[in-house]
Amino acid sequence: MPELHFPWLELAILLPLIGSLIVRFPKDREKARRISVGFAFATLLAAICEWIDFVRLGQFEAHDHWDVVAAFAHQNVLVIDELSAPLFPLAALLYLLTIYSTLKTKVSRFSMSGTLVSEAILLATFSCRSGWLLVALLAIGVAPVYHELSIRRKESARVYLIHMMTFIGCLTLGYAILPADAALAPDRPGFATLIAGGLLTFGALIRSGIAPVHCWMTDLFDRASFGTAMLTVAPMPGAYAIMRLVLPVAPTWAMQAIAVVSLITAVYAASMAVVETDSRRLYCYLFLSHSSLVLAGLELVTTIGLTGALCLWISIGLSLGGLGLVLRSIESRVGRVDLARYNGLYDHAPMLAGLFLLTGLASIGFPGTIGFVGIELMIEGAAAVSPIVGGAVVVATALCGIAIIRAYFRIFTGTQVTSPISLAAKPSERIAVIVLTFLILGGGLFPQPGVSSRHHAAEHLISRRPGAAPLPDHTLTPQQVRQNQ
């Protein structure tokens, strides 16, 4: 297997782990926040370097140089491929921006150490492709959130725990009974493969919040801090589990049936977002609708649908991540925003209003933003499977569009308020805003490199399913390498 030029993966996982230990010491929480920002920034740099290094290699997959973990485990445990390569910097960026935009007044409520630990677990998950280690990492990822809910905030974690235990149980049992040769003929599965695939799928769908097993997400947003809840769902580890554990073994008909269930969730969640009166829950439903669209695209098992889903994955990470940061900033100033009335915050926070609109529109695939291409490809891929499926994607995005503009009007307009305190964006928030805007508009105006990269990944993922037409070569052409760069 090709090697990266430097152990970027190990570095990206190790840095937040070290950071999580160090930030425990300072009693001054603001100092702890600054240290956390430093480590999160270093992690992002490592993740970006990993991505650049990987793209320059022009290979489908690669592992670390001086791979210490491989030396102990006697196999390549930490591996990056075209699916996970961009997810690495995306996850690192979301963590950095969340930590960076945490206001001084909220530092005591938001666990910096726990956040860095969960970042390390997530990055380790994204660098693990299959096997028990992936199952274990997905299970361990539950712990930091449980710790925050149950110990730090003294909230009931029952709903979260019930769902996550089911998720872990399904994954463990499914992977245990999965026959070793299941991936050889996914379209002619045996009984054991079907049961194992069903369990793995159910587990991953619980983690992704597919209806009707989505209530843990709304509960999490109600009980956890906004930052933690957002970081738990936004990188979509459930979708990653489906790609790694289910796609190689599930028959095409089963995947497409799950795609239909995901689409129903997408429409349902979008409809709930339209009538929701709590800002956090609105965000939760919007996210649920979009992540269900991603899942639907992943499960269509067509190259164009998969390309759309992979593009959407990145765009949702950025756009809904940005939207979450805006809502979090607003919440840190005025508390939970009630959408049953007009709050009129525009005059006090015009920059946040602008970013809310921009990120919201990007998430629904508004032209000129990063989400546009993903949604177009998704609809194209879905319509190729069935016009009704394509129609469902259109309906879901239309409803999300209504929900976002409604929320914008409710939060920022409709009345005039006089605030005793300044609600203007702080410098750290401004920088976060500008970075996200740059990425959302840059990715929207120049989408070709990103789309080519995701299409190439989709082709390879599909071609690795037995029975699919093989690709002529598993290396990128020089032209594609240039495009990716």
Add this chain to the structure above:
Amino acid sequence: MKPIVLSQFCGILAVASPALLLLSVGVARLLGVKLSEHATARLTQVSVAFGLLGSCGVLAFMLGAGRREIPVEIGDWISLESEHFHFHLKFVFDRLSVPFAILSFVLCGTVGAFAKVYLHREAGYERFFLFYAVFLLGMIVSALAGTIETLFLGWELVGLSSALLIAYFQNRPIPVRNGLHVWIVYRIADAAFLAAALTLHHLTGAGDFAGMMGNGVWPDSIANIDGRSAMWVGLLLLVAATGKSGMVPFSGWLPRAMEGPTPSSAIFYGALSVHLGAYLLLRVSPLLDVSLPLRIAVVAVGFVSAIFGAYTARVQTDVKSALAYASLTQLGIIVVEIGLGFRYLALVHIIGHALLRTLQLLRAPSLLQDYQNLENAIGDRLPRAQDDLLSPTCKAEPVTGYRFWYERGYLDAALQRFLVRPFTKLFLLAGMLEDRWTMWLAGNQPPRDAARHHQSWLPSDPKRLSAGSVREEAN
């Protein structure tokens, strides 16, 4: 420089100048740089002037060289060769698009100059011109689009800017509600448009209008799909056009749209935006030629809208609403003309109507004041015009079915009762059931900080969004 190269340059200039306007105004706002009113207005003037110059340059070349169509290829924005997926950026200058683009530039320029004075020292001056830039770009992209995807791009920009400008006076709830109402109708129209575009793409394998509508130039091109497919695609496009142009049954948003400042009312709902649906039907008019049921549907929608607009306009009690429905009447007639195949007539009708309506809407706010000034000056009432010179809408004759027309055909109420209310009730109920289920799973322990709501200085009169209040709001 060769004339053909010059014409291409002019074509790019026509599209690039509004794009640069949006870029400059948008970047300044993003970076927190406050542009002065003078600078904003000057940027707008320069952009419109260059755009108009570019459009006129292309027109001059077309007339001089006897060309009926000039394509300007920008290239593939996105291309996946192996999937045959292309998002081709192409603009077409032909007998339909060039007059519409010139009309857009002329009217936007006029309204920009008007708004510069009208909105002087308004708090939202910059915001208005930002949305104006989005609208201008959207209109020009829509008018000159050579592919259905490009048209969709412009179509969306127009929709967003319209909704946000209706809510321009954003510190009052009513403009905001109306902005949301218009946005909802536009989303329905957008969804229909997107579905039609994809279907057309699948049927013809291309998003290019030239590929879809045959090789001829507008209006002589012939659609290369069969009548049945044309009917379904055409019906979806008709829904899109109906929503965008406020035709029946979506007419309810027209008077709501007048909540925006006068310049935006004039440019959107009197002049340009309201004609975008008719423009779409003109652009895809070759589809009408191959499907008689589609033509009948188009004529029927146009006819019903015209009758509805004519009667509703007669009983409106404010001038902007009366003008909005008068626009609908003309629009209905334009759509009938398109359905009957009179395409040049429809185009000329659009241009004439847009110009007249812009003048009327810009004049409307000051007309009464001027009359009062005149009466004050002469110390008496102004003499009444002779009855036979008055238009039917000004005569004090009883209107049959007054209540029906006054209530605007109960269209909004019907949509509310049969669509919005059941939808809201259903999902509020689903939300309640979810809450109960979650609470049961949580052992009936509510979130500790659920009450950690709202600062005391925020509005303290929450109006819960129950099904009842949704109904009230939409009314």
